[in-house]
Amino acid sequence: MAGHGPKTHFKNPAVRWLDSRLPIVSMMNDQAIVFPTPKNLNYMWTFGAILTFMLVTMIVTGITLAMHYAANTAIAFDQVEKIMRDVNFGWLLRYIHAVGASMFFFAVYMHIARGLYYGSYKAPREVLWMLGVIILILMMATAFMGYVLPWGQMSGWGATVITNLFSAIPLVGPSITEWLWGGFAVDNATLNRFFALHYLLPFVIAGVVILHIWALHVAGNNNPTGVSVKSSKDTVPFSPYLTIKDGFAIVIFMILYAWFVFYVPNYLGHPDNYIQFNPLVTPAHIVPEWYLLPFYAMLRAIPDKLGGVIVMFASLLILLVIPWLDTSRVRSARYRPMFKIAFWIWVVTCIALGYLGAMPAEGIYVILARIFTLYYFGFFLILMPVLGIIETPKPLPNSIADDVLAKSKKKHADVHTGSGAGTPEGAAAAPKKD
Amino acid sequence: MATTETNDGHGEAHGETRRDFLYIATGAVAAVGIGSIAWPFIDQMNPDAASLALASTSVDISALGEGESMTVMWRGKPVFIRKRTPTEVEEAKEVPLSELRDTDARNPNIGTGEATDANRAVQGREDLLVMIGVCTHLGCIPLGQAGDFDGWFCPCHGSHYDTAGRIRRGPAPENLAIPPYSFPDESTLVVG
Numbered sequence: 001m002a003g004h005g006p007k008t009h010f011k012n013p014a015v016r017w018l019d020s021r022l023p024i025v026s027m028m029n030d031q032a033i034v035f036p037t038p039k040n041l042n043y044m045w046t047f048g049a050i051l052t053f054m055l056v057t058m059i060v061t062g063i064t065l066a067m068h069y070a071a072n073t074a075i076a077f078d079q080v081e082k083i084m085r086d087v088n089f090g091w092l093l094r095y096i097h098a099v100g101a102s103m104f105f106f107a108v109y110m111h112i113a114r115g116l117y118y119g120s121y122k123a124p125r126e127v128l129w130m131l132g133v134i135i136l137i138l139m140m141a142t143a144f145m146g147y148v149l150p151w152g153q154m155s156g157w158g159a160t161v162i163t164n165l166f167s168a169i170p171l172v173g174p175s176i177t178e179w180l181w182g183g184f185a186v187d188n189a190t191l192n193r194f195f196a197l198h199y200l201l202p203f204v205i206a207g208v209v210i211l212h213i214w215a216l217h218v219a220g221n222n223n224p225t226g227v228s229v230k231s232s233k234d235t236v237p238f239s240p241y242l243t244i245k246d247g248f249a250i251v252i253f254m255i256l257y258a259w260f261v262f263y264v265p266n267y268l269g270h271p272d273n274y275i276q277f278n279p280l281v282t283p284a285h286i287v288p289e290w291y292l293l294p295f296y297a298m299l300r301a302i303p304d305k306l307g308g309v310i311v312m313f314a315s316l317l318i319l320l321v322i323p324w325l326d327t328s329r330v331r332s333a334r335y336r337p338m339f340k341i342a343f344w345i346w347v348v349t350c351i352a353l354g355y356l357g358a359m360p361a362e363g364i365y366v367i368l369a370r371i372f373t374l375y376y377f378g379f380f381l382i383l384m385p386v387l388g389i390i391e392t393p394k395p396l397p398n399s400i401a402d403d404v405l406a407k408s409k410k411k412h413a414d415v416h417t418g419s420g421a422g423t424p425e426g427a428a429a430a431p432k433k434d
Numbered sequence: 435m436a437t438t439e440t441n442d443g444h445g446e447a448h449g450e451t452r453r454d455f456l457y458i459a460t461g462a463v464a465a466v467g468i469g470s471i472a473w474p475f476i477d478q479m480n481p482d483a484a485s486l487a488l489a490s491t492s493v494d495i496s497a498l499g500e501g502e503s504m505t506v507m508w509r510g511k512p513v514f515i516r517k518r519t520p521t522e523v524e525e526a527k528e529v530p531l532s533e534l535r536d537t538d539a540r541n542p543n544i545g546t547g548e549a550t551d552a553n554r555a556v557q558g559r560e561d562l563l564v565m566i567g568v569c570t571h572l573g574c575i576p577l578g579q580a581g582d583f584d585g586w587f588c589p590c591h592g593s594h595y596d597t598a599g600r601i602r603r604g605p606a607p608e609n610l611a612i613p614p615y616s617f618p619d620e621s622t623l624v625v626g
């Protein structure tokens with residue numbers, strides 16, 4: 001981060017006093033106000049801000065829910081019903097939180113797809129990308145444990161199936177599972193520790209998010225051309241350009257979110273979770289929440305317990321190494337005709353796996369799941385290294401500014417002249433230079 | 435060590451020094467200390483004394499008729515007790531060991547043994563089968579008298595068990611486990 005030591009001179013003496021002792025004001029100014037951002041970012045770049053908004057939403061609604069919840073198998077289920085019926089606005093808090101988990105994952109998947117399409121995982125953003133993968137894994141753990149808290153049938157059986165994944169580990173597997181449970185089955189001890197961890201992990205996520213943004217501000221944003229920023233002509237200051245754009249996107253996102261919360265709050269959930277957990281009866285169809293379905297499909301595609309578990313975890317961990325699997329020197333799929341096709345097939349693959357994860361594990365569904373699992377891994381392990389070598393990329397623009405100009409010239413030849421677009425940055429950055 | 439390049443009077447300029455030894459010794463002691471204080475924090479998550487106290491469940495099975503099953507809870511898990519029909523017993527006996535996916539009887543009451551029907555059923559009571567009703571795949575409860583082998587079928591990911599509770603098809607790796615049990619008298623089964 002550039003903000004170590006005050007470089008900015010503030011008019012307000014109190015601000016100046018604080019900033020010379022703790023340069024937090026200059027840091028915020030450098031990182032969130034004047035921070036140079038490529039001028040061609042599209043709306044796929046607003047999901048970062050949307051994700052930040054979602055994390056705050058989940059923490060605020062989560063802490064207020066925790067004021068009424070009780071992690072005890074004897075009362076947890078009833079307690080959630082009390083939140084729904086008796087607690088003032090309890091229904092609202094719970095629906096914002098439960099639907100919020102889905103919205104959070106929707107946003108994170110868009111964010112990841114953006115990164116894949118525009119090559120944001122490639123040098124110099126490898127660490128930024130890997131921190132993102134760690135956030136995804138932490139989010140999954142958090143959401144999984146949160147779903148256990150209402151102690152319905154899906155809570156208990158989902159917890160049973162997922163914790164049993166660890167029993168596939170040779171030798172120590174069964175002891176690990178009992179250690180996770182604190183007993184011989186999913187029970188009170190399990191619910192208690194899941195609540196403790198469900199409370200903790202979002203704050204761990206917040207910590208990793210800070211590292212993620214730090215790494216972003218070292219390398220700077222990627223952009224739809226994938227061409228690095230070359231001069232100040234390529235950028236605009238973060239504020240007001242990106243703050244307004246992100247704010248607008250958050251408002252649109254909130255409309256969709258509110259539609260779910262107020263009109264179909266249970267659409268994304270499973271009705272069986274309104275039946276209290278019964279350790280003697282497994283529901284005919286256990287399915288995880290929609291955002292975990294593709295991974296669940298890959299688990300079931302493999303006819304071997306340990307093999308299925310390895311494939312499922314590998315499908316996440318492989319994301320950590322793709323910066324080194326992709327051999328192309330061009331970042332953005334916009335200039336990579338073959339990669340672009342491979343990418344869209346991969347997107348279809350993920351959606352298909354999500355559908356198959358919700359279907360019964362038999363017949364044609366298993367065969368299809370195997371084919372799509374092969375493509376999921378083949379995309380990373382074979383296509384990424386090979387396409388980078390055999391594909392001829394389209395010519396890249398000389399700079400971001402050139403690309404933007406070439407596009408707008410067709411419409412309004414003289415509105416966006418190079419100097420015109422460059423001025424706002426100079427103006428906003430002015431207080432920095434004395 | 436970079437610092438040993440310039441001799442600061444505490445050791446020799448080249449090679450290993452007493453200071454290196456002290457660094458390593460300090461590090462080793464710290465690692466042991468951290469390791470030993472971490473253990474209580476890890477071990478607290480293991481099953482506590484109350485769960486470990488080998489609770490046993492006593493069941494009156496005198497009312498159990500041929501072709502009937504009952505389920506009791508033991509250590510938070512369901513235990514299936516089934517009085518099998520002669521056809522079910524025959525079916526299980528006819529299966530050659532070579533066709534089994536898991537050839538271990540998984541029966542602690544007989545020590546180790548092959549997964550023959552005799553080794554799976556209660557000793558001396560070939561109609562009686564007592565098993566932990568937890569799928570050895572990922573822990574769902576299989577449905578009785580279902581599946582392609584007339585035994586149990588787990589709907590979660592499609593595991594089929596035969597009439598002796600042995601895994602025959604699907605992702606589950608092992609036969610249904612058999613709990614330790616005893617018969618204080620003809621009509622009483624004690625699990626655990």
Ligand code: HEM
Pocket residue numbers: 055058059060061062063064065066069080094097098101104139142143144146147148149150198199201202203205269
């Ligand atoms: C990364 C952020 C978070 C995610 C993805 C998440 C996810 C979830 C999910 C999926 C549920 C189940 C909702 C349902 O079906 O009822 C849940 C429940 C719950 N969460 Fe969170 N959560 C997050 C943060 C938090 C935080 C910070 C707290 C604070 C303690 C919290 C407290 C609770 C409580 C008390 C419940 C049980 C009440 C209920 O079921 O609605 N959550 N969470």
Ligand code: FES
Pocket residue numbers: 569570571572573574588589590591592593604605606
């Ligand atoms: S848990 Fe029984 S088949 Fe998966």
